[in-house]
Amino acid sequence: MKITACRLLLLFLLIPFLSKAQTETELNSGWRCIKADELKANGSQVSATDYNVNQWMPATVPGTVLTTLVNNRKMPDPFYGMNNKQIPDIYYKGNAYYTYWFVTNFTHKKPAAGRTVFLNLRGINYTCEIFINGQKLKADDAQGMFLRQSHNITQYLKADGKNRLAILVHPAPVAGKPNGGQGGDGTIARNVGMQYTAGWDWIQPTADRNTGIWDKVTIQETGNVRINAPHVVTLVPGVRLPGAKQDAAIIKTSAELQNNTAKPVSGLLNYTINGQTVSKQVTLSANTTTEIALPALTMNNPKLWWPNGYGEQYLYPSNFEFTEGGKVLSDKQEMQVGIRQIDTKWNEITNSRQIAVNGQKIFIKGGNWIISDAMLRFSDARYDAEVRYHRDMNLNLIRIWGGAMIERPEFYAACDKYGMLVFQDFWMSGDCNGRWIDPAKTDDQWTRRKYPDDHSLFLRSAEDQIKMVRNHASLAIWCGGNEIPPPDDILVPLRDQLLPKLDGTRWFIDYSNSAEMSYNTDGGNGDGPYGIQNINTFWQHKTFPFNSEVGSVGVGDYESLQRFIPAANLKAPKFDGKKESVDSVWDYHKYIGYENSIKPYGEAKDARDFAMKAQLVNYDQYRALMEGFSSHMWEWYTGSIIWKTQNPWTALRGQMYDYYLDANACLYGLRSGSEPVHVAYNPVDGNIIAINNGFKNLNNHMLVVKTYDMAGRDSLLTQVFISIGASSYQKVLSLKSQVDALRKKDGVFLSVQLLDERKQVQSNNFYWLPNMDGEYSGLQYIKKAKLNVFAKQLANGKVEISLTNPKGGPVAFFNRLALINSTTKQRVLPAFTADNYLSVMPGESKKVVIEYPQTVKDRLQLQLYGWNVDEQILDIN
Known part of the structure; x- marks a missing residue:
């Protein structure tokens, strides 16, 4: 079954933005696009409302060029089989092949005097030219994948409100050769952008390198003064206990006020939280942006925010307002605030960094995260589901790997909601940026050490992205890069100027496996291992005391494999004692070997049998991994971060759930081993x-x-x-x-x-x-067990399963539960199951609740099968 049949069902309950402007409207429909070299007209012409674009291709915005081409069936689904090899790669075709015009019409009348309208672009990859109603906008900083743009478009709007926006998007100047290396030939890192798009050991190259208008486009109207970069810092001194009466917390706030007029403007800046307000009367000079700090606010007996497993994740609604003359509302920014304080110190026993929240030390159980979707098809619902899975694994931290990006506010909002601390890397990796000699790389280490080409752009992008996410309670750690620090002329201003000025409340570590994070006296610091291990190893072998990357296998079950591997290629891997041989599609999807671990269960008969036995191995691997670390906490370890817990495409390694959000046994083994x-x-x-x-x-x-x-x-x-x-x-x-x-x-x-x-x-x-x-x-x-099963609907989006194993028989071992569509027999995804791959003892009864998107209205059934339990498909009462 191909990808389109399985995105079942990501459109469920949306999560709010952390910071939301009251007057902002997203432009996310009605877009059209055309390959630039197929067009004779210029930007002034195509942005005129009477220019006919009806024959242009419907475009997906936010989205990439490749997303639009796949959605229009111009390119095959790159996540299925070997399709990705059929898609022309930008390195060989040249940048013009993926240079596109994007156009949309929008309605917004030219405002009355005293009002200003902005066009906000949260992410374009990589450079662009912007036109509105025949006029080109000045865009000096319109480059780089991560630098947000905001343009005052008031003068360009039409009186009747019928406007057209046209954007010409150019790919990054250096595409990088996709030669099979980590980040291809490494030159992808010459840009300020994502490095994984040239390929890695867990993903094939992304053909267009994610060129496009990949993040939100909004129209925002304000008064004469706009609120930019609101900042909230919470101080929670002392040692606190969840649920207890709390001593006071201190809240410090500030915001940048942008006066859009040619004259001074006076007014009142307010910040309100929990019924308390602090204010400041200000006068802003003409055409300036001024940072205003408000008086500190003291909140008595606050409800605190805690990491998952330690207490409630309470979030206070709050807002900034600016009123001109104290009467006319000019702008308002709303946000959710978690009151907490994060500190770190060096643990002399473990020789590693120790993290505390609200004065209490937290044993870190984390997962490494790449990106939600390799083609940047983000949604609030998908973010919510993925972070919820991490919560359900009893983890308390997610690390964002440095070959991707600063994650989106919607991701952070989900982490705030579910109590996941975030360890956020900047855009560096040891592989591309020169930590090691690598014959796959075009340039030598000295040259790669200077990547990216434009250090000023890196720092401006870093400043902008810090402001974008710094208010989230979940953000805990800043990191200069994956396995390597940035060059000194980036590292020093980032560490000593930007972060102290713009944040100043989080630990900054220069790179992910730095000795400042963790130091093993037997061998310094490092990462790994990454493959299958004897489970005894996790218990008896001491590794790095705060391991930023340690992991294992992660093949999904047979249902998962069928979604992206053609039937002809569904062949079980074979291990001859020295080497594991696999089908070409498995290899293309970066299969990592199970080696001898399947054989103790009996040779795999076929792919279905292999996938079932792989789940037994998956469960054991990740339970033992976290048990081994937890059983030595504060003696050997202050934490560990699994490499990795999710995949942004259809890979066959390092995942607790697959790209389609279908959990495998890794998730439930880790959930068990990570119990509080x-x-x-x-x-x-x-x-x-x-x-x-x-x-x-x-x-x-x-x-x-x-x-x-x-x-x-x-x-x-x-x-x-x-x-x-x-x-x-x-x-x-x-x-x-x-x-x-x-x-x-x-x-x-x-x-x-x-x-x-x-x-x-x-x-x-x-x-x-x-x-x-x-x-x-x-x-x-083992003999078959006769498991009695009953399923009933508890509420919309919630089903309860009752399981009973009669006395006198064997254990009903390792049972997989799934909700399926009664017509298609395909799984409802995502599905959050209180327990799975579970066993029921003779004479025992168990109840399990499965939650799923409330938007699903189809008639559902329960599917159950186990190691020694025949498959059952039952109606839900």
């Missing part, structure tokens, strides 16, 4: 480890450990009361001899549970352990 309160089994020494990420001691909790054999017979190994200190872990007892005896021949199931004083389950961890030879021999002959 967790009990785990150390496979190396047999110890039961109790982990408490919270700020309070847990007393009188009951630990219950059982095993189940392949016939479903259970054995109670221990049931004991334990207490766990705040923000700590402890070894409870070793059960190695008992467990080894029980798993000796066929392997065994191991259930580790923690119950609180109300007998409520706080952690429910279920392992399948191999026999003493490392084989899952028992799973290969």
Whole structure:
């Protein structure tokens, strides 16, 4: 099934912008485009409202040239099969091939005296020429992928309100050769833009290098004075506890006021939050922009913002207003504010940086993020879904990798909502920017070290993007680049001037694996490993104490593979003990090997069988990864960041969910291993480890450990009361001899549970352990389980599943739940399942809730299948 059939269903509940102007309208429809060298007319002509563009191609804006071509079926879907190879690459065709005119009509009358209208462009890649109603706008800074533009277009508007906007978009000057290297031949980094578009080890090249009007275009009307770059800083001194009565917080605010007139303007700047207002009377000189700082505001007993797993993510609605003469509203900016304070210090025990929020140390459990969609097809709904998946994995941080971009305000709004701290890189990478000798690169290290070509543009873009996102509660760390710092003439002003002036409240690290972040006394600092590992490694091998990139495999299930791999290419990879051989399409989509890890479950019969067994490996890998880090917190580690948790295209590595937002078992294994309160089994020494990420001691909790054999017979190994200190872990007892005896021949199931004083389950961890030879021999002959399943609709967008495994049979092992369209039998995506790839013990009942977009009105059914449970498709009552 191709991509268009699976974007099911990203148009659900939208999230608000962090900062929103009251008078702003988005121009996101009615656009048309044409290849520039096919057009004889000039910009003055095509921007005239009577110039006929009806024969031009409908354009997607915001979007890239390639997005428009794919949407118009001029190019095939580059995410399917080997289609991307059919699309002409800009390096070989030349920049003119992807140079396009974009045109749209819009209605906005020339305003009355005292009013001003602006055209705002949040992202054009890479240079542009802008015309309105036959007139060319002055655009001295109209270059670079990230520098926003704002133009006063009041004088160009027509009295009748019927206007035309025309924009000629040119690609970046250096396309970069897509030669298979990290960032191709590296020259893509000569631009101030994204580096991954020339290809990486997790993605094929993007043929147009994402040329286009890729971000929002808006028309904004204000009075004589416009509010720019509002800034809110929250100070929360001391050590706080979630839910407790709070000491006061301090809120400091400022804004840039732009006087658009040729005379001085006096007025009142207000900032309001939680019913409190601070104000300042100002007089602004003619045609100037002036930064105005307001008096500090004290908020008593504030509701604080906490990272995921530690407390509520409370957001206060607030706004800035400027009124001329204290009477006429000139402009208003609304935003959501999370009151919190982020600090860092060096942990002398771990030799790594430690992060605190509101005075409390936070053990970082993070994921690396590239970009939501490789072709920049962003939406509020997709951002919300992706960040929610990270919340559901019990993570508390997302790192934005330096080969992409400063993420959009809508992404940050989702992180504010779900409690995800953000580690934001600037636009550098060790691969392109010269950290290593690389024969795939055109230029030597000394030359690459000076990239990009225009350092002034980099700094101006950085200044602009800092202002764009700095008010978000979730933004926690600024980073100069991925695995390498910027050149000194960028690094020094960025670190010592721009960030202190424009922000000053976050930790800045010069590069992602700097020794200032983390230092292993056995070998400095670094990243990785990135591939499949023996799960014992996570427990017993000490790696970098704040590892910015560590990860593993991530193939989706068979349903996922079918979406982008043609049927003829759905062949299981084969491993001969030395090398894994894969189909050409799998290889093109950057498959990373499972090597010997499938064989213990039995040789894969076909791609479907391989995908099912891969999910067992996925679950085990990521649960063990986070258990290994968490079981050494504050002793070996202050955190880890998984490489990586998402893919912006149809890749076959490093993902907890696929491009179509369909979760695989990585997500649920990581969710288990990352629980805020967790009990785990150390496979190396047999110890039961109790982990408490919270700020309070847990007393009188009951630990219950059982095993189940392949016939479903259970054995109670221990049931004991334990207490766990705040923000700590402890070894409870070793059960190695008992467990080894029980798993000796066929392997065994191991259930580790923690119950609180109300007998409520706080952690429910279920392992399948191999026999003493490392084989899952028992799973290969386990009998079928008869799982009774019932599904009922709880509310719009919410279904409850009841699962019962009758007594006397085996464990109903590793069951996958999915909601499907009753007609097409295709999955509803995204779907947020409280638990999945789950097992039900004999005599046990479980309930699982699945949430999905409320916009879905189709008749749905439940699909369920498991390792030893036959597929069932049931109606929902």
